[in-house]
Amino acid sequence: MAGYAAHMRVAVLGTGTMGRPMAENLARAGHDVVVWNRTRARAEQVAGVRVADTPVDAVRGADAVITMLTDGNAVEDAVRDVDALPLWMQMSTVGVDATARLIDVAQTKGATFVDAPVSGTKQPAEDGKLIVLASGPEAVRAQCDELFAPLAQHVLWVGDAGAGTRMKLVVNNWLLAFVSGLAETIALSQALGLDPQLFLDAVAGGALDAPYVQLRGLEMAAESFPPSFAVRLAHKDAGLVLEAAAQAGLTLPVAQAVEGELEQAAELGHGDDDVAAVYEAVKPRSS
Numbered sequence: 557m558a559g560y561a562a563h564m565r566v567a568v569l570g571t572g573t574m575g576r577p578m579a580e581n582l583a584r585a586g587h588d589v590v591v592w593n594r595t596r597a598r599a600e601q602v603a604g605v606r607v608a609d610t611p612v613d614a615v616r617g618a619d620a621v622i623t624m625l626t627d628g629n630a631v632e633d634a635v636r637d638v639d640a641l642p643l644w645m646q647m648s649t650v651g652v653d654a655t656a657r658l659i660d661v662a663q664t665k666g667a668t669f670v671d672a673p674v675s676g677t678k679q680p681a682e683d684g685k686l687i688v689l690a691s692g693p694e695a696v697r698a699q700c701d702e703l704f705a706p707l708a709q710h711v712l713w714v715g716d717a718g719a720g721t722r723m724k725l726v727v728n729n730w731l732l733a734f735v736s737g738l739a740e741t742i743a744l745s746q747a748l749g750l751d752p753q754l755f756l757d758a759v760a761g762g763a764l765d766a767p768y769v770q771l772r773g774l775e776m777a778a779e780s781f782p783p784s785f786a787v788r789l790a791h792k793d794a795g796l797v798l799e800a801a802a803q804a805g806l807t808l809p810v811a812q813a814v815e816g817e818l819e820q821a822a823e824l825g826h827g828d829d830d831v832a833a834v835y836e837a838v839k840p841r842s843s
Contacts, residue, residue, distance in 0.1 A: 563587050564619035566703065569611055569634045570648070571599045573783070574674070575624035577682040578647075578707050579605050585706035590614045592634070612637050620703060621667075622647055627792065628654025632661060641667035643696055645703065647688075649673045649728070651796035652803065655721040668696050671717040673724035674708070675731075677784040685709040689727070691720035722800070729797045729811055732790060732831070736814040738769060739835035742776045747840045752777040772832040779836075781829035788827035790834075791818040 563586045568579040571593040583589040583604035590606045592614040593599035599607045608614035611634045615621055620643040623631045628650035635641065644667040646658055655671055662669035670692035680686050688704050688711040690697075697713060704711045714723050742752045756773045759765045775781055794815035801808045817837040826833035 562702065564699075564703065565590070565617060567592070567608075567611075567614040567618040567621045568605075569593075569614060569621065569623045570625040570630075571602050572624070572626075573678050573786075574681045575622075576602050577678070578622070578624060578686075581684045581706040582703065587703070587706075590618065594630075610637070611635060612639075615641065618642055620645060620699070622703075624648050626789070627651075628657060631658060635661060635665070638665060641665040643668050643670065643699060645670045645672050645700060647672050647674055649724055649793055649796070650721065651725070652718070652721060652800045655718055659717055668693060669717050670696060670700055671720040672700070672704075673720055675724065675727050679784065680709075681707075687712065689714060689720040689723045691715050691723075692717045725793075725797050725800050728793045729808070732794055732797070732814045732818070733810055734768070735772060735790075735831050736817055736834055736838075738772055739776055739817070739832070740838050742773055742835060743838045743840055746777075772830075775830070775832045776835040779839075781826065781833040783828060783830050785831045786828050787818055787821050787831055787833050790831040791815065791822055791827075794818055 565588040566582055568575055568589060568591045571579060571591050579589050579591050579602050590608050591599045591602050592608045592611050615638050621641055622645045623634060625631050625634060625648045631648055631650060644662055659669055670690060672688050672690040674686040674688050676686035684706055686708045688708045690700060690711055690713050701711060714720055741755060745752045745755045752773060756770055759769060797811050798815055817834050820837035821834045824836050826836050
């Protein structure tokens with residue numbers, strides 16, 4: 557062993573769309589999981605775990621802490637009153653600046669900080685098939701991999717803490733551009749008097765196809781957007797991409813357009829719908 561028990565006590569702070577199935581998968585793998593959520597009722601819906609009243613209670617005695625919250629401010633708020641943290645696996649998507657702040661917070665609390673955002677949405681989280689973009693010290697990677705195993709189909713270690721967040725922004729830039737481009741394509745087919753299914757058939761099985769094309773394309777054509785990755789969160793992530801690009805001296809016109817489309821979709825009342833609802837911002841309107 558590497559100085560830790562195969563089955564660990566894990567505190568999971570945040571039991572939303574992603575945190576809940578992650579906590580359940582850890583519990584099913586035999587770990588002793590304690591959860592906290594700002595809205596306790598959501599924490600009580602998590603199967604196979606114990607619920608703490610506060611983050612301090614959740615973290616007490618833990619071998620590792622996982623944070624899976626909306627943004628950097630929410631993560632900071634969750635750990636603010638915790639005097640000391642053990643291994644801290646920060647798995648939320650919070651952006652470059654917030655990650656730098658959290659690294660500083662970790663130092664003040666004596667924590668070993670692992671920056672490990674995930675790529676994947678609700679169903680992969682439930683199936684334990686996320687992709688973890690991990691970054692942090694070599695010394696704790698084996699321990700982290702024990703905890704990532706029930707959560708992920710693939711773990712990619714990309715460097716020192718902070719590199720995981722930068723890679724997540726790169727991945728999200730591709731995802732959001734992909735979804736927005738698909739929405740515009742479905743809208744164009746309709747505007748030209750073509751059934752969107754014909755487009756989906758035209759690319760099916762070829763180099764231009766992907767499972768996401770078929771799934772989200774059908775949802776866009778039906779204007780049905782069951783939530784998996786909410787528009788409001790996608791809009792937040794698009795802003796983080798643009799912020800990071802600007803700090804690096806890079807202008808991304810496509811990313812700027814995508815951010816605007818996501819903002820418009822949210823303003824149209826689709827903030828809690830799946831990101832495929834970006835289609836609502838570009839679909840043909842009756843004259």
